[in-house]
Amino acid sequence: MTAASTPAVVREPDGGPVKSGPSRGVLARAAAGPKTAYLLYVAGKLGGAAVSLLAVLVTSFFLFRIIPGDPVKAMTRHRPVSPEQMAALRRQFGLDSPLWQQFTDYCGKALTGDLGVSYQFHAPVSQLIAERFPATLLLTGVAVVIYSALGLWLGTRSAWRHGQLGDKLNTGVALTLWSVPSFWLGLLLIIVFSVGMGPIPGLFPTGGMESGSETGFAHVLDVAHHMVLPVLTLVAVGYAQTLLVMRSSLLDEMGSDYLTTARAKGLRDALVRRKHAVPNALLPTVTMVFINLGHVAAGSILVESVFSWPGLGGLFYQAIPVPDLPLIQGLFVVFAGAMILMNLLADLLYPLLDPRVGR
């Protein structure tokens, strides 16, 4: 804790912790100058991300070829199909060429953004993903933002007054909801707030993203109306992780000397918390938030299922049993890519949050 306090004392309220550049001490130690150091850091991270992405591209091709099951056989089971038709399908899917050729074809196309054509939907994978991505982004994005903010806020309060009734209640409720299966909570919400129960009227639709008959602002409201229950489910089940991480990292900071100093200056308690303790405790939580943002692309298969949300999670779920190789590969690349991108963003943001990073 004492180590952490050294650079933190430079964070005076007038400076503003986020906007302030590296402190004088940091400047002195960064021999090549802060800009060059940051650029080198950025270049390193960018390079790492590029290598990861390439690895993902290659892995996705081989990983899913291990899944047992011949797509052509699986797709033609239980319906009349002649051997000629099966051969034609194999040709159409490119499954008749040797594996190395399939791989080079895939790599060549993937680099130009062409992820192939889905076996079962007969449409380009990029198109299928583009059709469903906004829905997933909207649902999980809104949920992640809300539960991160909520977790951050409640976590800070809990840590600051840890051991008190409020903290126990807070953590208790969060942990209980965290351990609730999301599909079960979703169904309960549907039964109570969609169908209606006792005095509670059925207020929200049971599923889907829109009723399909509205335009303009009414459409926006309609989508918001459809979003309430799924977002509520995701937030209820998800905010505990941000809360707990924030709580524990803030607790770590709370014994620090710089807080005593801040108080000695006569700062109000809320200000000590907001301007001194929280910024230093934020790093693990930021990592967590970005990991969650990385998960946004993958959506939530279970919540998307319960609320029939037309997102990527459902698409992945439909692709696996076939196995619809181009679709699985494409989705895997998008999911992993989003994760890599968000990790990269988090890495790039760290030096701004904490000057010690990236020196």
Place this chain on the structure above:
Amino acid sequence: MDTQGTTTGTTPHSPPPHPARPRAARRLLATGAAVFALLATAATPLSPAAAAAPQQPAVQAKAKAAPRTLTIAVAQSVDSLSPFLATKLVSTSIHRLVYEYLTNYDVKDAHTIPALATEWKSSPDKLTWTYKIRDNSKWSDGKQATAEDAAWTFNKMMTDEGAASANGSFTANFKKVTAPDPTTLVVELKKPQATMTALDVPIVPKHVWEKVGDFSKFNNDKDFPIVGNGPYVITDYKPDQYVKLKANKNFWRGAPKFDELTMKYYKDGDAAVAALRRGEVGFVQGLTPAQAASLKSEKNIKVNDAPGRRFFALATNPGAKDKTGKKFGDGNPALLDPAVRKALFQSVDRKAIVDKVFQGHAVEGQGYIPPRFAEYHWKPSAQQQIAYDPAAAAKTLDDAGYKKNADGKRLGKDGKPLDFRILCHATDPNDKAVGKYLTEWWGELGIGLKVECLDSVSDRWLAGEYDLAFDGYSVNPDPDYVLSIHTCAALPATPDASGQTDNFICDKQFDGLYDRQIVEYDKARRTDLVKQMQSRLYDTGYMNVMVYPNALEAYRTDQIKSIKTMPEAGGNIWGQDGYWSWWSAEPAASGDTPDQDSGTSPAVWIIIGIAVLMILVIAFVVTRRRSSTAEDRE
């Protein structure tokens, strides 16, 4: 560390209680109360409408102008709206509604009746079929549907691989298709084919489809409305969400009673049931027994428990081999002994399976084709039947020389205990439940059973790596396909290839009957041959039908007044062989359905209220922060 954190207001380190805090709290409370009051007043006049009697006055006011819409829940997402590519049931059901086929199946007993073709005849050599095409069917864009459209559709499937993806098997035996005039279609065959009145191929408008380039990638989902000539026309489609259809007022058989039909995709069965209770959808299919039971007592909901078109059978591996006779797989050779198979089937208590596993929603199995298809359904005679009789099963094994050892296990001819494996679909709870019963029943017989539940059984199955397997097929009004999968011709060409075969059965006598029925154009004689084939299949004892599962579905009687089931007496609604259900469905008396899912409902106002509240709270917090910072700086 602890002392600092726990007692904010009292430790010497903390600043004295700031006057801003209680003031802030008061301000927050006041704002909250004000907003809540505002919200409550806004919501009160609206909330009764949202409660139990849903929007009745509003509905009646709208009734005259609003179209009568029926929304039904479907459990699959559409794979393609192109009839040349679609294979999922939801998509083919939609195609039934939007394109006419040459023939249709009677709603009463599924016998072939006219559709786009009004009559048909075959030449004496059985190789030429001539269809008369009706002159009163118009495409939804106003053009006449003719024999030329039908000929073009078939020719496209015969010449373009992409267009043969879904239904190519129907034209595999076609030599030449022509349309000498707008009402005559002539199909020349390579070999006689008795299924020429069961060509389930949607006929598409040539003038629209001849512009399509690559049939393997064209999904027919961009230009709405999609030109068709069935009882409905597709007007909108959102992937993974819904398909909207509009009644075709010019449909030759008569316009449907509902103006619009929306098929809404529900990924979760329980959510679909909730939507039915709420009135958001008027129909739900694929119910579990528990769901059906919970809906039975519900007001305005009718549960339909009808005979299904599937059979649920035990398949035993007859020794997998390819067309050349090359053996592969690892089926237990003990199962090649008819006595062993007979003993296994004799200890299957079908009644228990119907009662316990299907909770009464199934019919005990006998012949291969379900009783729903009354014409072709066959029952074993009293002498032939392998009835449930555990004592007789034990005797069968004793007589055949499979004695029990000291542990009570039956020993095979090789002296090792009889232990079998059964392939089970991990996604099917019925497989798992029946598996438990079989383990118990066969255990009593002295035979061990390992139930192997896999997400995908097809690889193991096609490789012949199973002893027994849970098997099931949906049967069509024409039984040719489900019979063809047990012929030698359906075996794979090589062990790596996959044939059409279901269970590697290759029996000369069965094949002989099959070859006779496919060229038999006389209905009565063909029916007789089909029954003989089922009898032979039963006797060979590699396929044993345990039950015919029912189709469980439910609809709202306050939305649907009446609807035709198929078979008409006690049949089902979803996945019929024809468009009868949705074509015949009549709206309930109110003339409209509670429009729960659109319009600015009270809930929307509540959302707006919550949003306003959130903005106010945020604004409040921000102003408070500013002021407190200013105070601190002083």
